[in-house]
Amino acid sequence: MSSYVSNYQTGRISNDEIISLMDGYSKELGVRILIVSKDRKVLYDTSKTSMDTKISNWEIEESLKGKSVAKEYSSKERSIYIAIPILFENEVYGSIFISSSLEDVYKSIRDMKRRYFYLSLLCLSITGFISFLLAHVIATPIERLTKSINKMYQGDLEQRVELRGHDELTDMARAFNLMSTKLFQVDKQRKEFVGNVSHELRTPLSAIKLLSQSLLHEDIIEPNTYKEFLKDIVSEVDRLNKIIESLLSLVDIDKEKLEVEYQLTYINDLIEKLICTLKPLANEKNIYISFIHFEKIQIKIDPIKMQQALTNILSNAIKYTHKEGQIKVLLYEEEQEVVIKIKDNGIGIPKNSLPYIFERFYRVDKARSRQTGGTGLGLSISKQIIELHQGKIEVSSEEHKGTTFKIQLPCNI
Ligand SMILES: Nc1ncnc2c1ncn2[C@@H]1O[C@H](COP(=O)(O)OP(=O)(O)OP(=O)(O)O)[C@@H](O)[C@H]1O
Ligand SMILES: [Mg+2]
Known part of the structure; x- marks a missing residue:
């Protein structure tokens, strides 16, 4: 070459x-x-x-x-x-x-086309298989979630979805579980509340019916007995009224959550006024109420609502304290908070009842409470009002020694 x-x-x-x-x-x-x-x-x-x-x-x-x-x-x-x-x-x-x-050239083109066709077929099958797998992985949890949502819609609120993996769908399932737990609790509370309300309303109504029937069935009734029966009926009606008023108050607080009318108020004056109002009740039992405060404290509150909250707590102290007992109301400022303590040396609350006393209709001694006219709604109303002011309420108590309620309200709302 x-x-x-x-x-x-x-x-x-x-x-x-x-x-x-x-x-x-x-x-x-x-x-x-x-x-x-x-x-x-x-x-x-x-x-x-x-x-x-x-x-x-x-x-x-x-x-x-x-x-x-x-x-x-x-x-x-x-x-x-x-x-x-x-x-x-x-x-x-x-x-x-x-x-x-050109046969060889055309043969290799044909071969190439065939190879391309089979390759495309293979790619298509692989893509299809992967899509199917992905769809299965995504669709199955969504299907499970949809099933649970449908069951919830039909009223079964005890629905939970299994949590697997760490992806967005698992986050969604977790959020769903939290929501269903909350819904279940709310529904349970609602049922309990309706049950309690019906029970509480039925008790005085049954008493009224019984008293009236007794009067009806007696042909000759002594005027004194007649009066006594009527007095009992009136007291049961009063009790019914009190329950309804308390219930309405709870509903109002729920409704007015966003309508708190804040006013710059001297809390010392408000407490003094409150003690003055409840003094006759305390005097009946010879209970001494002292108010300990060192400085004038001004704070933004809804005075009407706050007075209602404190009245419930102070009247409890009077109600659940023996004759000749003592109640101390303390007011001071601590770390950007106003603290009000209402302390009595009364019957106290058993340890196992303490976690429930803020629940609606909860009373430690139902029979005794009924005698004193208690509905078990007072403390739940007070707590709701205090929380509306972004404050908190705590209780500490020892049976037969006394109870202290501590209320903390933020100075700057
Ligand atoms: N200072 C207290 N000493 C002892 N027990 C208390 C005291 N305060 C509340 N309790 C207990 O807590 C329960 C709930 O109190 P709450 O004020 O909610 O209801 P009530 O006083 O029974 O009824 P109401 O306030 O609606 O008339 C009371 O029934 C009582 O058993
Ligand atoms: Mg009360």
């Missing part, structure tokens, strides 16, 4: 060299190469089959006119004919004719 290149570069190239070059290419590319003279005689044929014969076709004719042409044929087998003119100083001396079968 190197000798050919050197000869070619010098312009000296022999016939043998051209022939070996043509044979080489023919073999390498799988094509047949012919050199045709101007009078259509085959001077050389790499397949050696048409040597020295005459040949003519459209491509050779065109190339002998000086044009390079190529044409594809698809009769028996697909092939391509190429003819290039041999030119020297713009004159055509002959033609180089190349014919090649």
Whole structure:
């Protein structure tokens, strides 16, 4: 090859060299190469089959006119004919004719197409499978959640969804569980509340009915007995009224949550007024109320609501303290908070009752409470009012020794 290149570069190239070059290419590319003279005689044929014969076709004719042409044929087998003119100083001396079968090319295109088709099919199946898996992974928890929501809608509030994984769907399931727990609690409280209200209202109503029936069935009644029965009826009606008033007050506080009428108030004055109002009640039992405060404290509160809250607590102290007892009311400021303590040396609250005393209708001793006219709503009203002021209320008590209620109200609301 190197000798050919050197000869070619010098312009000296022999016939043998051209022939070996043509044979080489023919073999390498799988094509047949012919050199045709101007009078259509085959001077050389790499397949050696048409040597020295005459040949003519459209491509050779065109190339002998000086044009390079190529044409594809698809009769028996697909092939391509190429003819290039041999030119020297713009004159055509002959033609180089190349014919090649295209079957291999088309076969490899077909193979490639088939391979591409199978590959696409494989990709499609893999994508489909992955999509199915993903859909299954996402859809199953959503389906479970939907089922639970539907069950909740039908009234079964005890619904929980299983938590698996750490993705957004698990967060959603967790939020759902929190919501359903809260709903379940609220529903339970609502049922208990309705049950308690019905029970509380039924008790005085039954008493009124019993007393009235007794009066009706007696033909001759002593005027004194008559009066006594009527007095009992009036007291039961009063009790009914008190329950209804307390219930309405609770509903009002719920409703007015956003309508607290804050006023800058001297809390000392408010407490003094309150003690003054309740003094006759305390005097009946010879209970001594002392108010300990060192400075005037002004604070933003809704005075009417706060008075109602403190009245409940102070009247409890009077109610649940023996005769000759003592009640201390303390007022002071501590760490940006106003503290009010109402301390009695009364009957105290048993340890196991302490967690429930702020619950609606809860009374330590129901029978005793009824005697004193208690409905068990007072403390829940007080707590609600104090929380409305962003404050908090705590209780500490020891049976037979006394009870202390501590109220903390923020100085700056
Ligand atoms: N200072 C106290 N000493 C002892 N027990 C108390 C005291 N304060 C409250 N209690 C107990 O807590 C219960 C709940 O109090 P709450 O004020 O809510 O209801 P009540 O006083 O029975 O009724 P109401 O206040 O509605 O008339 C009372 O029944 C009582 O058993
Ligand atoms: Mg009370």
